[in-house]
Amino acid sequence: MSDVAAVDGTAGAELQLEPYRVQLTGYCYRMLGSAFEAEDAVQETMVRAWRGLERFEGRSALRSWLYRIATNVCLDMLNGSKRRARPMDLTAASSATPTALNQQPEVTWIGPVPDGQVLADAGDPAEVAAQRDAVRLAFVAALQHLAPRQRAVLILREVLAWKAAEVAELLGTTVASVNSALQRARATLAATEISDTDPVQPLDEEQRVLLARYVDAFERYDLDSLTSLLHEDATLSMPPYELWLRGHDDIRTWLLGHGIGCRGSRLVPTVANGAPAFGQYRPSGPGGAHEPWALQVLEISAGRITGLNSFLDTERLFPLFGLPARLDP
Known part of the structure; x- marks a missing residue:
């Protein structure tokens, strides 16, 4: 094969595979609970697919074939690893004045992901809303309670709406086995407390007002105004620290x-x-410059903030989200 033909072949393969990147990343993120691991899994999926594309005979749809590869990659990555979690999955709520702050390594935690990395920009509004709901932190954390193959079955059947026969073919098993795994997965999730949260609504005036009030209160550090926006059982967590808090008093004291x-x-x-x-x-830089401190992810329900999740791994998260490296005075 000439160099020109090889380049053309590579470009053609990329054109075939690239449209699936976002949906595959969403799938791998739900499986793995980490944006960075999901990105690695999808890259490995694309490499394997590119190498095998000439041998792909079209006996199944390209989408199904890619999901089969991605599933195998994720199952390999999950083999022997501990499930990721949120701080509230691992310990009881803490005192606002702890004697020590214990950190855990990054692999302990469910991490945040940019919407653009896992959600398609266009599509049926109801389908987009359902996909957005299925990347909520609480839902992704709940998925980690499932055994890896059960996790794959539930995501494919309940989130992506695959037919049982399609999932059985992908996993190399029977429809009866898929239905049994789905039943067990549903039972496990039913026993796991998944808090209701409202997705971001750019056109929702009530949510815009709430968020504007939150920004104003936080930047002025007006804790009376800030806590008035919180649900009485609101939580505050700060991975990589184990510590998490519940309720107005403890959050304010912290x-x-x-x-x-x-x-x-x-x-x-x-x-x-x-x-x-x-x-x-935070205003900790030279000359009062503001330096990265946390990526805050808010959980909102019924017009109140129910969760403040501050992820402190800004060295990796701020570039991932396209956030500035610093803010000048």
Whole structure:
């Protein structure tokens, strides 16, 4: 094969495979609970598919074939690994004045993901809403309670609406086995508390007002105004720390104690996991410049903030979300 033909073949393969990248990333993210691992899994899927494309005989749809490869990649990555979780999955709520802050490695935690990496821009509004709902932090965390093959079955059947026969073919098993795995997966999820949260609604005036009030209160560090926006059982978590808090009093005490360095912060809006999110910058840089501190992902229900999730791995998360490296005074 000439070099020109090889280049043309590579370009042609990429044109065939690239349209599936976002949906495959969404699938792998739900399987793995990490945007970075999902990106690695999809890249490996694309490499395997590119190498095998000439041998692909069209006996199944290209989409099904790619999902089979992606499933095998994810199952290999999950083999022997511990499930990812949120702080509230691992410990009881903490005191607002802990004697120590214990960190856990990155592989412990469910991580956030940009909507654009896992959700298609266009499509039926109801389908887009369903896909957004299925990348919520609480839902992805609940999926991690399932055995890997059960996880794949539930995502393919319940989230992606595949037929049982299609899933059976993908997994090399029977329809009866798929239906049994789905039943067990549903039972496990039913026993797992998944909090209801509202997805981001750019055209929803009530949500816009709530978020504007939140930004104003946080940047002024007006904790009376801030806590008035929180549900009475609202939670605050800060991976990689195990610590998490519940309720107005403990959240307020934390923000006036250990968290007082957040005073004077600025917030830059983004979207993560189908939810409103902000890059938080604290005034800790030279000359008062604001430096990255956390990616905040808010959970909202019925007009109140129910969860403040601050992810502190800004070195990797801010570039992933396209957030600035610093904010000048």
